[in-house]
Each structure stands twice: as structure tokens, then as C-alpha cells.
Amino acid sequence: MIKRSSKYYIDEQLKSNPNWKVLxxxxxxxxxxxxxVICDIQDLSEFYKDRKFIKLEKNIFPFKDKEFDxxxxxxxxxxxxxxxxxxxxxxxxxxxxxxxxxxxxEDNLVFENKKDHIWHMEFDDINSKLLxxxxxxxxxxxxxxxxxxxxxxxxxxxxxxxLYWNDTIEFExxxxxxxxxxxxxxxxxxxxxxxKILRNIIRRN
Numbered sequence: 628m629i630k631r632s633s634k635y636y637i638d639e640q641l642k643s644n645p646n647w648k649v650l651x652x653x654x655x656x657x658x659x660x661x662x663x664v665i666c667d668i669q670d671l672s673e674f675y676k677d678r679k680f681i682k683l684e685k686n687i688f689p690f691k692d693k694e695f696d697x698x699x700x701x702x703x704x705x706x707x708x709x710x711x712x713x714x715x716x717x718x719x720x721x722x723x724x725x726x727x728x729x730x731x732x733e734d735n736l737v738f739e740n741k742k743d744h745i746w747h748m749e750f751d752d753i754n755s756k757l758l759x760x761x762x763x764x765x766x767x768x769x770x771x772x773x774x775x776x777x778x779x780x781x782x783x784x785x786x787x788x789x790l791y792w793n794d795t796i797e798f799e800x801x802x803x804x805x806x807x808x809x810x811x812x813x814x815x816x817x818x819x820x821x822x823k824i825l826r827n828i829i830r831r832n
Contacts, residue, residue: 629726629798630755632791637699637725647696650720652688653703662699686712690720698724705729705744710759714796726757726790731765733786737775738768750788757790757798763805 641649641661651662656674658665664679665671666688672680681689686709698721700713705728707713717724728748734740741764749758770778779786 628755628794629757629790629792629796631750631752631789632725633789634725634727637789637791641697644696648694650690650695650698652683652698652700652717653706654699654701657701659699659701664695686716688716688720692719693722695721696723697721700724701727702729704759705734705740705746705748705762708745710746710800714798717792718794718796723791723793726788726792726796728788728790730786730788733775733779734762735765736768736770736778736786737772738770739772741768748788750790755797757796759798759800760803763803 638661641647641659645661647661648664649659649662650664650666651658652666653668654662654665655667655669656671658675658678662678664681665675666681666683668683670682672682674680683689698717700717704710704713704726717726729737729740729744731747731749734744734747744762747760747762749760750756751758775786
């Protein structure tokens, strides 16, 4: 089962269960404060001296079946080439967890995402399923990662998918048929923006 949730709800659950063994995988330098084990492809052992750190060397996670009470994968899956194996490994090492992903809108807005992300993510609320498709750049990026974080404080539901799963992660890799599409450029957006301002000024005068 996988469904929409919120990071706030997850944070409260983790605070309420301080004895849980919690894995945060692929978090870089931003591991969850309640994570007891951190795993990443980078060697961040010096950064996480106060917590257990394990470097990920291959697709199969270096953990036993159901070793963890909870696993966090925040802004990771969109980077992973072998997405099927990654999701199956999340299910193997824990019985529940939290997945955070960029929406297609956020994925298109941020400069860094253009080269780093492989997949687009959507959530099918009718069938409670994560839909994964190859990334397509619909518009030229407008934001940096730091500025997108500020935007997400206000527009979080439009920019971030927050998902809770228990037992299984229902997902499907789909092939989208994208008709011939002309990318929206930053220059065109600015032209239209200033053109509208100019028309409003002329009308008022």
C-alpha cells in the first residue's frame, strides 16, 4: 500500500517512536534527524561521525531483510537508473517508509534537475500507484535548488510528492506518448510578462 502523506506526519511518527531503527538512503548531507543509519553512494562517514554511516557500493542494499523499522528515500528515486531494483530493495529492508519526490512541475523548474534526473514521477490517486516515466524537459529551468526550496515553503503541494508506504510500493513504469512539443523558453515567458504589463499601462492611460 502506498498513499499520499506529509513530511510533518512522518516526522511526528518518528518522534513518537524513538526506538525505531531508521534508515535514510541517498540523503547526501541532509539526513533526517531521526535516522539511525545513513547510506549513500558518497563516502560521508566524516560528516556523519555521530551516526552509523554505510557507503552504498552496488544496487543491492548492504542490509538484511526487514532490518529496519522505517526507511526514508527523499529525492532519490528520480536519480536511480535501475529504479525497479531500488524500489524492491526499499521493500526488502523495511516494512514501511517515506518517499519524497519532485513533481513534474518542480522537475522542470530547477536548473540542477535538468541533467541529474532520469525519471518523472506522478501519483495515481485512483489506483494508489506511483507512476514513473522517462523525464522530458517541457520548459527551460527558472530556479536554482536553493530558490526552489523557498518556493516549496509556499507551494509545496505543487512541487513535492510526499508518500507513505506500508508492506508494498505499488508502482508502474509507463511510456508516455509526448506529441511534438515546443519548449517554453525563459525569454518567451519574460516577453509575455512584460508585454502584459505594458498593455495594462496603456489601458490605464
